Amino acid sequence: xxxxxxxxxxxxxxxxxxxxxxxxxxxxxxxxxxxxxxxxxxxxxxxxxxxxxxxxxxxxxxxxxxxxxxxxxxxxxxxxxxxxxxxxxxxxxxxxxxxxxxxxxxxxxxxxxxxxxxxxxxxxxxxxxxxxxxxxxxxxxxxxxxxxxxxxxxxxxxxxxxxxxxxxxxxxxxxxxxxxxxxxxxxxxxxxxxxxxxxxxxxxxxxxxxxxxxxxxxxxx
Amino acid sequence: xxxxxxxxxxxxxxxxxxxxxxxxxxxxxxxxxxxxxxxxxxxxxxxxxxxxxxxxxxxxxxxxxxxxxxxxxxxxxxxxxxxxxxxxxxxxxxxxxxxxxxxxxxxxxxxxxxxxxxxxxxxxxxxxxxxxxxxxxxxxxxxxxxxxxxxxxxxxxxxxxxxxxxxxxxxxxxxxxxxxxxxxxxxxxxxxxxxxxxxxxxxxxxxxxxxxxxxxxxxxx
Numbered sequence: 001x002x003x004x005x006x007x008x009x010x011x012x013x014x015x016x017x018x019x020x021x022x023x024x025x026x027x028x029x030x031x032x033x034x035x036x037x038x039x040x041x042x043x044x045x046x047x048x049x050x051x052x053x054x055x056x057x058x059x060x061x062x063x064x065x066x067x068x069x070x071x072x073x074x075x076x077x078x079x080x081x082x083x084x085x086x087x088x089x090x091x092x093x094x095x096x097x098x099x100x101x102x103x104x105x106x107x108x109x110x111x112x113x114x115x116x117x118x119x120x121x122x123x124x125x126x127x128x129x130x131x132x133x134x135x136x137x138x139x140x141x142x143x144x145x146x147x148x149x150x151x152x153x154x155x156x157x158x159x160x161x162x163x164x165x166x167x168x169x170x171x172x173x174x175x176x177x178x179x180x181x182x183x184x185x186x187x188x189x190x191x192x193x194x195x196x197x198x199x200x201x202x203x204x205x206x207x208x209x210x211x212x213x214x215x216x217x218x219x220x221x
Numbered sequence: 222x223x224x225x226x227x228x229x230x231x232x233x234x235x236x237x238x239x240x241x242x243x244x245x246x247x248x249x250x251x252x253x254x255x256x257x258x259x260x261x262x263x264x265x266x267x268x269x270x271x272x273x274x275x276x277x278x279x280x281x282x283x284x285x286x287x288x289x290x291x292x293x294x295x296x297x298x299x300x301x302x303x304x305x306x307x308x309x310x311x312x313x314x315x316x317x318x319x320x321x322x323x324x325x326x327x328x329x330x331x332x333x334x335x336x337x338x339x340x341x342x343x344x345x346x347x348x349x350x351x352x353x354x355x356x357x358x359x360x361x362x363x364x365x366x367x368x369x370x371x372x373x374x375x376x377x378x379x380x381x382x383x384x385x386x387x388x389x390x391x392x393x394x395x396x397x398x399x400x401x402x403x404x405x406x407x408x409x410x411x412x413x414x415x416x417x418x419x420x421x422x423x424x425x426x427x428x429x430x431x432x433x434x435x436x437x438x439x440x441x442x
């Protein structure tokens with residue numbers, strides 16, 4: 001059995017799900033709460049990272065190892081495409097979202113609105129939320145600028161950069177935190193990614209106690 | 222000219238310098254303060270990440286892109302070795318240090334002791350420092366455990382995992398924050414890495430206003 005241990009609010013888990021769907025790998029999902037990880041998974045995966053990809057007794061842990069493993073071992077279709085320059089640009093943008101966007105936006109907004117509530121039942125700190133929303137504007141402007149230059153973030157074809165960015169944005173979009181009307185190029189780009197068959201399962205995700213925003217599942221938002 | 226823009230206290234920059242030296246690539250260093258990056262570099266590298274590798278008009282930005290670029294384009298000696306399992310283990314460990322150790326130890330200790338002082342002139346917050354020192358113990362125990370099983374962290378040969386871990390540890394060792402006597406296996410492993418010719422330049426590093434610990438340059442510490 002090919003198993004992906006994930007959480008619906010983990011952007012790196014969403015990224016792995018989209019990559020697997022693009023590469024047409026069949027897999028089963030098992031959800032784990034990152035703040036309440038089961039002892040057996042913690043033992044296999046001491047950093048407590050998600051996603052974890054398990055098959056035939058092999059365990060591949062965490063975003064970096066899983067992403068590069070899938071690209072090396074399921075080369076069709078390639079998502080790290082082109083010459084060394086293009087590959088470096090794709091990886092730079094993946095890093096932008098997985099590290100910069102994650103720290104400056106995700107941890108502030110999703111950390112306060114969702115994880116804090118699940119973990120401690122406390123209300124979000126409005127100062128942290130506001131800082132996260134301000135950072136989100138900067139990142140949306142950057143995506144808008146990238147999408148204006150090309151059809152896709154790293155060039156004329158879809159790549160890991162688009163999948164990584166869309167995985168992150170989809171979580172904020174679930175909560176309705178993105179003001180798409182202000183970012184026309186980003187909106188057009190996201191609607192293209194969202195319409196891909198590999199995104200279909202992502203749009204069915206639900207989070208206990210939180211309804212998706214009106215636009216979340218809408219391909220023509 | 223082959224140029225590596227770095228900072229001596231950036232573990233990811235140290236990692237790139239060691240990889241380049243292992244692969245015998247000649248390069249010139251240019252130091253940039255991450256908290257005070259020059260406008261020209263910021264333009265080329267909008268995330269403000271270090272290291273940045275520049276050659277023949279090409280710019281490769283940030284740890285993920287630089288590491289994978291060097292491995293793909295300078296394959297000798299390979300630092301991401303072995304079959305898919307071994308490669309996944311190496312990348313898992315790189316991620317451990319570049320993300321987990323960085324967040325739980327580096328940002329607490331180096332952030333408080335050094336960056337805070339350079340940026341604002343303020344003294345370290347003893348609570349944050351203490352938390353960082355506690356986290357460091359956990360990480361040192363993990364390294365000690367890994368080093369007890371094998372000669373190197375991911376197996377019987379040197380890999381990117383060792384280079385990444387040693388790059389991070391070398392900065393804490395500069396400040397004298399590692400109690401090596403408590404971690405005999407980790408100490409033996411680090412002394413092996415430290416003795417490699419690729420580490421020589423790292424041991425000559427100095428930080429303005431901060432003297433290296435007694436053991437920093439000592440190969441037989």
